Amino acid sequence: xxxxxxxxxxxxxxxxxxxCKKARGLINxxxxxxxxxxxxPDKPVAKVTANVQxxxxxxxxxxxxxxxxxxxxxxxxxxxxxxxxxxFPPDIQDRYDLPTYPVVPQSKNLTGGIxxxxxxxxxxxxxxxxxxxxxxxxxxxxxxxxxxQAPIGGAWNQIEAQKVPGNGNIEKVxxxxxxxxxxxxxxxxxxxxxPKIVVGxxxxxxxxxxxxxxxxxxxxQILDAFDYGAVTHSIPATxxxxxxxxxxxxxxxxxxxxxGALKHSRVVFRAKAGGAEVLSGVATVYDIVNVPVTYGDGSxxxxxxxxxxxxxxxxxxxxxxxxxxxxWPWKERALRAEFxxxxxxxxxxxxxxxxxxxxxx
Amino acid sequence: MEFTDQHDKVxxxxxxxxxxxxxxxPRAWHGDTVTIRVRTSxxxxxxxxxxxxxxxxxxxxxxxxxxxxxxxxxxxHQYKIDWKGKVIPANTNAFKLTAKVVELNLTSALSxxxxxxxxxxxxxx
Numbered sequence: 001x002x003x004x005x006x007x008x009x010x011x012x013x014x015x016x017x018x019x020c021k022k023a024r025g026l027i028n029x030x031x032x033x034x035x036x037x038x039x040x041p042d043k044p045v046a047k048v049t050a051n052v053q054x055x056x057x058x059x060x061x062x063x064x065x066x067x068x069x070x071x072x073x074x075x076x077x078x079x080x081x082x083x084x085x086x087x088f089p090p091d092i093q094d095r096y097d098l099p100t101y102p103v104v105p106q107s108k109n110l111t112g113g114i115x116x117x118x119x120x121x122x123x124x125x126x127x128x129x130x131x132x133x134x135x136x137x138x139x140x141x142x143x144x145x146x147x148x149q150a151p152i153g154g155a156w157n158q159i160e161a162q163k164v165p166g167n168g169n170i171e172k173v174x175x176x177x178x179x180x181x182x183x184x185x186x187x188x189x190x191x192x193x194x195p196k197i198v199v200g201x202x203x204x205x206x207x208x209x210x211x212x213x214x215x216x217x218x219x220x221q222i223l224d225a226f227d228y229g230a231v232t233h234s235i236p237a238t239x240x241x242x243x244x245x246x247x248x249x250x251x252x253x254x255x256x257x258x259x260g261a262l263k264h265s266r267v268v269f270r271a272k273a274g275g276a277e278v279l280s281g282v283a284t285v286y287d288i289v290n291v292p293v294t295y296g297d298g299s300x301x302x303x304x305x306x307x308x309x310x311x312x313x314x315x316x317x318x319x320x321x322x323x324x325x326x327x328w329p330w331k332e333r334a335l336r337a338e339f340x341x342x343x344x345x346x347x348x349x350x351x352x353x354x355x356x357x358x359x360x361x
Numbered sequence: 362m363e364f365t366d367q368h369d370k371v372x373x374x375x376x377x378x379x380x381x382x383x384x385x386x387p388r389a390w391h392g393d394t395v396t397i398r399v400r401t402s403x404x405x406x407x408x409x410x411x412x413x414x415x416x417x418x419x420x421x422x423x424x425x426x427x428x429x430x431x432x433x434x435x436x437x438h439q440y441k442i443d444w445k446g447k448v449i450p451a452n453t454n455a456f457k458l459t460a461k462v463v464e465l466n467l468t469s470a471l472s473x474x475x476x477x478x479x480x481x482x483x484x485x486x
Contacts, residue, residue: 132375132376133376133378135464175368180372228400
């Protein structure tokens with residue numbers, strides 16, 4: 001338990017060194033930061049070590065660290081000239097442009113009975129990304145990632161993942177010196193490896209990716225080409241290196257069971273990841289159907305055959321062994337077939353004449 | 362898209378917009394109502410989309426512009442095929458679309474065609 005008087009900063013009147021409090025002063029150090037040449041807005045700077053030297057603070061002086069409000073008080077000290085200098089700790093010093101705008105120690109004579117202000121203004125590092133459309137209007141609400149790389153290079157570290165604010169400006173202040181990378185996910189160039197998709201045969205789906213990172217997960221959705229709300233099948237995918245940059249890619253071997261909800265042969269895919277998506281062009285799904293091509297007595301017809309389907313596609317091939325290996329558009333109907341060499345026409349299911357396989361003319 | 366620069370910079374981040382347009386069905390009858398679907402990327406809400414209808418193979422539109430605002434990068438416009446007063450090249454039965462983002466002067470590629478039977482059907486004997 002300290003002496004009673006010590007609790008209130010009092011000294012004994014019997015102490016020959018006692019000094020009237022009015023003959024002493026306080027030191028109030030305040031550190032604030034702002035953008036170069038722009039004083040407002042500004043922010044307090046915490047964790048800065050203030051070093052005070054003066055009559056009551058002989059070398060090496062008295063140290064204190066600024067608080068959240070950027071301030072640190074010292075004293076009371078006997079009057080005299082006191083010098084305050086700042087030391088920025090390593091973990092924050094590169095947030096301020098101290099080489100260009102160095103902190104200069106301040107020396108002032110204390111005034112008795114009041115606090116003498118030592119205000120230090122430092123300049124922070126900043127960066128602003130202006131997200132705009134082609135008409136230079138702000139775009140907002142987009143997912144973005146902000147990454148940092150030290151001036152000496154090395155790895156990029158993500159420091160933020162947010163949505164672009166309403167004014168389209170991503171503004172960061174009191175940031176560390178170095179490189180900053182803004183990533184806004186997007187996809188371009190969605191392509192099927194083959195626009196003819198055959199049930200049971202693998203096809204590759206690819207979209208060029210930007211603003212994403214290798215290892216990001218995404219998905220390819222197979223959609224009804226005429227109803228984007230109808231997802232026929234989904235294929236997980238991962239962003240990976242490919243071409244000059246990154247791609248989202250997956251291999252898909254369509255199965256009949258995956259296409260059950262599809263009402264016709266036309267599909268598109270939607271590539272999605274990280275808030276970005278893109279639609280591919282239309283592709284046609286085919287099934288391989290072996291259609292008997294025979295005379296009434298069952299003997300094989302060997303002939304070029306042309307088959308017209310309800311989606312407008314035309315399939316042409318040669319029959320052999322009594323069969324025609326037909327690339328049949330998914331869930332479409334064969335409307336007509338032509339045996340071009342032997343001048344034979346057939347009509348397949350659904351015609352007004354009934355379901356006759358071959359009708360020799 | 363990626364944009365990189367160092368501290369103490371204003372970094373422009375222009376995003377390239379895209380626009381796609383398609384019919385909601387591959388074929389239709391005259392008088393049907395179909396959906397024209399527009400999908401965009403990096404287009405602001407409220408920007409206007411101009412739709413034009415072309416005979417397949419022609420650079421001259423015969424219907425439109427139909428102007429509608431876009432929201433959330435998509436527009437589904439209900440379109441009635443009512444071309445009685447339109448001048449359409451003879452024997453045309455395939456029709457395509459374009460969509461233009463007016464404020465960006467950005468026009469889509471031609472859509473895939475939609476087949477519309479405009480001629481009286483011919484029946485075999």
